[in-house]
Amino acid sequence: MPMERLSTDALASFAVFAAHLNFTRAAEDLHISQPALHTKIRKLADDLGRPLYRRQGRALALTPDGERVARFARELDDRMSTFLSDLNGTSRTRVPVLAAGEGAYLYLLGPAVRRLHAATGVRLVNGDRSRVLTAVRSGAADVGVAVLDVLPADLTATPLATFPQVLSMPAVHPLASRPTLTLADLAGTSLIVPPPHGPHRASLERALRAADVPWTVAVEASGWPLILHLVTLGAGLAVVNGCVPAPPGLVHREITDLPPVPYHTLHHPDRTPDPTVTTLLTTLHAP
Template sequence: MFPVESLSAFRVFADHLNFTRAAEELHISQPALHVKVRKLAEAVGRPLYLRTGNHLVLTADGERLARFARDRERQLTEFLGELTGTHAAEPLVLAAGQGAYLYLLGDVIAAERQDLRLVTASRPETLARVRDGRAHVGVAVLDAVPTDLECVLLAAYPQTLVVRADHRLARRRRLRVRDLDGLELIVPPAPRPLRVLLERWLHGVDWRVAVEAEGWPLLLHFVGLGVGAAVVNGCVRTKHVQLPIVDLPDVPYYAIHRRPDDPRVARLVGAMVAAVPQTT
């Protein structure tokens, strides 16, 4: 018989991927937790996690079971809340990166803050959290739209070059990649995604690294100090001169979720579509 009573324990283990922390949260012993996870694996007939070095990772079957356990807990909570009228709905979990929080989602968060729990995550982490149920909605830049998730385009922005007002390019209205020839650029460290893309896009252009920096705010700070120029997404707001690079691809931001039938998720995504600026 399938040990249904062990699903909640496995969900906690999947959240931590650490038996010590999961057992502490569940207020049971580590051996007892090991037994619960082992019985689930025996019932499924496949391993649910693997050890890689000093870390534990879920197998594909473990991820599916963790997703099922989270969905089951959420459905039970919602059902009991509707039945008794005493349990408040859990907050919606929103996962997004630093740039989305800084430049896209401020109005939405201010309006919905009482119903949201925010998680800062990279693009791969955001997709993983939405897939396994740890986040209700994610916001991320997608080069390719995954077929297993609901993806709603929020906006697409040009790539732009940010320079000080005294820079030789500051009077231009728009640029092409060839116009970046000879520039000193402030760039993210390798192998950050933008650095990889810049090296691909600017192949054949003579440019040099002025300084490596993480995050749009620090890149813009160095621009203001006169260290160099920086290529940033067009959603970024700055007091400096910002010039679109017309022959680089636009940057599309999507709202990502798994539950199109959830009215709260649909309302949050709708609020994002209405609030996210289409141009800057």
């Protein structure tokens, strides 16, 4: 494909779309209509000769080629901004971007985020593990933090923290008198769990099935704060990450035969020498 056919405007628009994975929000950010954005991205995909995104149920996801194109578009925009700053004799400081899930922000990354805001500033991206991986792969985030049981081959993953899985229950519950628990102790319990297909729900169901432990779903709820609130209301018990503090009236007991929860920092290997990435990683891994 002749390079003159590759529109830098379309690349910039695709980078915005890749950050949102939503045509409505991306078009609003770009101050153009949705049909106009659809046209730009369709023409970019046609010029490159490959699909840049796909539909997963009701959501959109970047293809591997789409992630590469989005990363290239952002790198091109950074280089252009740096060139123009140098040309005009002005300094340019890019704010680092960190992507992580709700639990990581609530219970793990608070001190690091405060330090980053005080030092350089930081822009935060919130999403589940899939969105964090996409943000790092596409360049929408410089560094991500996620729970990983399988390390991605295309990203650099560094262990950050590991926590046990614990059973959250009222302090008056019979199991609360034990210092630790096993999966067998959960037999017959009614558990508050995330919706199906999420990684925590899937791994918990797999472990309970392998241990031949009968259990029932009390409530399906999203997010540790809501799940723990429902435990305080007596709706059921819950298996949560050990980094989550127990609210008043609840206690947590480690389930010794469940695997620990490993948090990792993630960045693209091409970005290893980048000072922005180095600053984020140093701050996140600081004691």
